[in-house]
Amino acid sequence: MDDEQKQRYLEKYKQAKQQGVKFFPDIIYKDLLVSFALFIILVMLATFVGVANEPKADPSDSSYIPRPEWYFLFLFEMLKFFPGQIEWVGTIVVPTVAILALFLLPFLDRKPARYPGKRWRAIGVMGVVVLAMIALTIRAVITTPPQVEAETVATTLSESILIGQDLYSINCVECHGPDGEGGIIEGVEGLEGYDMKSISAQDEMYTRTDDTLFNVINYGQPDLGMQPFGIAYGGELSIGEIETIVDFMRYTWDDRAELPQEVTQASAMPTLGEDQVPSYDVHIEPLVKRYCISCHRPGKKNNNYLMQSYEEVMNTGDHAPNVIPGDLASNLIRMLHREEIDAGGPMPPTKALKPEIIAIFERWVLGGAPQTPEEAAAAGTVVTGTLTAPQTTAIPTP
Amino acid sequence: MANKAFAWLDERLGLTTIYNVVLDRKVPKVNWWFTLGSASAILFLLQGVTGMFLAVYYVPSPQSAYDSIQFIMNGVAFGWLIRGIHHWGASLMVIVVFLHMLRTFYYGAYKYPREFTWLTGVVLLLCTLGMGFTGYLLPWNQRAYWATTVGTELPGTVPLIGPFITNVLRGGAELSAVTLTRFFAVHIWFLPAVIGALIGVHIYMVVKLGISSVPDRED
Known part of the structure; x- marks a missing residue:
């Protein structure tokens, strides 16, 4: 642009200004209107869309697709x-x-x-x-391929504890027991007969910080026979998952920590009426998850009896069926009563389940081993008196 | 009384002069696209204010960053709102700043006498992207970690000085606590300082030169 062109532009701009509007209020008014609209949009986005909850950074998980x-x-x-x-x-x-x-x-x-x-x-x-x-x-x-995000992300402490409880049941119960009580290990390759000390005792909880617990799970304690569980060291658990297990241990076993009420409610046994038939979905699955699945999943020594779903509980195993609807002489019930039979020894191997829990299994089998609550309701009622007599086999399948 | 107080203040602060020079001036009649500049500035302020509140609880360390954000989302009153606005505000700001640039380009407003305003604007656009890049790592989640791993790896492909650049960005060979603290520092101090100063220059130029007019067929 030469000087003449510049002059012409300035001249014309001056005219445009004279024919124009006042900066205040005309322009300011438009500006504020747009900015306010944008602010409202942001508040709506924050309220109704929110921010996606991602799992914690895990430098060892290189399977994550960066985007x-x-x-x-x-x-x-x-x-x-x-x-x-x-x-x-x-x-x-x-x-x-x-x-x-x-x-x-x-x-x-x-x-x-x-x-x-x-x-x-x-x-x-x-x-x-x-x-x-x-x-x-x-x-x-x-x-970009979709992210494989199997991991559930805990947003609150309660969620973390509950997720940790499930992970503990799957990964730790076979050696440490459902309540961390330990005992003589049975059925675990390489650790057969090892007398596991309690990990939920007060002195354990008081002397081990969260970091220590995390590291023990992450790295394992190979000299003591504990394999590493962290992905980075050949295990299956991500950093976030290990943290949930630590939360579960701390808040369930440490008498200085108070278990949030939500957790107590969520992990409480579902209510079961006096003469109601339990169903797999509501009553049995949580028990199986807590006490059995640690061994009864693929890759463990379990006579091929898997218990990860209703179908598996009913149909798998070298001595299948282990559950015969209506038959209290089913392998499952007999082994829970700590009988030594062809299918195997007492279950769970280390410690008997509480009688009231075994009673729920019995009622379920007696009621025809229904899967859903609807089927259970259709099965009607069981006479509670028969429960203590495991040899009774006479009740027909509905 | 109020008049007296105003007169007292005016005598010392020059409020009337400010009103006359900044607010009570004639500008060309323009369309709605001309609101994008002020919208960018307002978004910057909004990001600043929400960012300050986030900084109250955020801890820039690999051990605590993720948990501190979980706490902001679930434990702090209206923390979810503040973080939500900051999160979405970042995306919106990039869009608005970019559209502001496109409007300036489309109407030829970068030409005489506003070349310098354009230059500061380009730096502001780049800084906005820099804010997006550094802020993305701070939640220290999987998405953040791996995106930044790749993002800091790319300059490493530059011949000769590439690995050096990656090293400077990460503060070491690997993404670590050092990376997080330097991204944090750049995100809350370096870039906002540059952006704040340049917005000042940018707005000064706009007030001095006047907003550009919508060009007609003869321009």
């Missing part, structure tokens, strides 16, 4: 066009050129024209760039 914030996706996607040796063209050359072009724009485009219709070349270049960014972003969203 940048959405406004960097186009950059990420662009790199795919510069594979291998020329990757640096995508990572540094293209962005540098783009940023420089943006910086130098007023000096590259020195023509006086401002009306978009007269600047089709500049508008065209920018249009192509913006369209390319949008296209690359869409492409990135489409081509």
Whole structure:
């Protein structure tokens, strides 16, 4: 632009100002309106969409598919066009050129024209760039595989404790017992007959910090026969999962910590009426999860009797069926009563279940081993008097 | 009484002058796209205020960062709202700042006499992206950790100085506590300081030169 053009522009701008409006209130009013609308949008997003809850960073879990914030996706996607040796063209050359072009724009485009219709070349270049960014972003969203996020993320302490309880039941009960009480280990390869000390005793809880508990689970104690459980050391548990187990141990066993009421309520035994038939979904599954599943899952020594679902409980095992609806001489019941039979020895191996828990199993088998509460209701009632006589087999399947 | 107090203040602060120079001035009649600049500034302020509240509870260490955010979300009164606004505000700010740039480009407003305003604007756009990049790591969750791992790895592909850049970004060979603290420092001190100062310059230029007009066929 030469001086004459500059003068002409300033002259015209002065006119535009004179024919224009007052900054206050006209412009300010529009500005405030838009800003307020944006603020409302943000409050709505925060309230109704919220922020997704992600699992804690786990440097050992390299299976995680990295994805940048959405406004960097186009950059990420662009790199795919510069594979291998020329990757640096995508990572540094293209962005540098783009940023420089943006910086130098007023000096590259020195023509006086401002009306978009007269600047089709500049508008065209920018249009192509913006369209390319949008296209690359869409492409990135489409081509990125979905994240495999099997892990449930605990948002509150109570949730963490409950998740930890389930993980403890699966991973730890076979050696440490359902309440951390320990005892003579049976049926665990390499540790057969080992006298496990209690890990829930007061002196254990008082002398081990959360970090210590975390490390023991994460690294294991190979000299004592405990394998590492952290993913980084060959186990199956992520950092977040181990933390939930620590929460469970601390809040359930340490008498200085108070178990949140929500947890007590959530893990309490579902109510069972005096003559009501229990169902698998409501009553049996939580018990199985807590006392049995640690061994009765794939890869453990269990005569191929798996107990992870109703179907498995009913049908699997070398001595299947272990549950015969209506028959109190079912293997399951006899072994819970600590009988030594063909199918195996007393269950659970270390310590008998409390009589009232065994009674629930008996009532369930007697009532026809129903899966859902509806089926259980349809099965009617059982006479509680028969419960203490496990040899009774006469009641027919409904 | 109120008049007297105002006169006293005015004599010392020059309120009338400010009103005359900044508020009571004529500007060209413009359309709604011209609200994006002030919207960017307001969003920056909003991010600043919510960020300050988050900083009350946030702990920038790998051991505590994640838990401190869980606490903000579940334990602090309205913590979820503050974090939600900060989280979504980041995305919205990138959009608004970018659209503001596109509007300026489309109407040729970067031309004489506003070249310098444009330059400060480009730096502000880059700083906004920098805020997005550094803020993304702070929750210390899987998404943050791995995105930043890759994001800091990319400059490493630059010939010769690449590994050095990665090292500076991470404060070591690996993503660690050092990375988190430096991202935190850059996110709450370095970049906001630069952005705040440049917004000042940017707005000064706008007031001095006047907002650009919508060009007509003759421009």
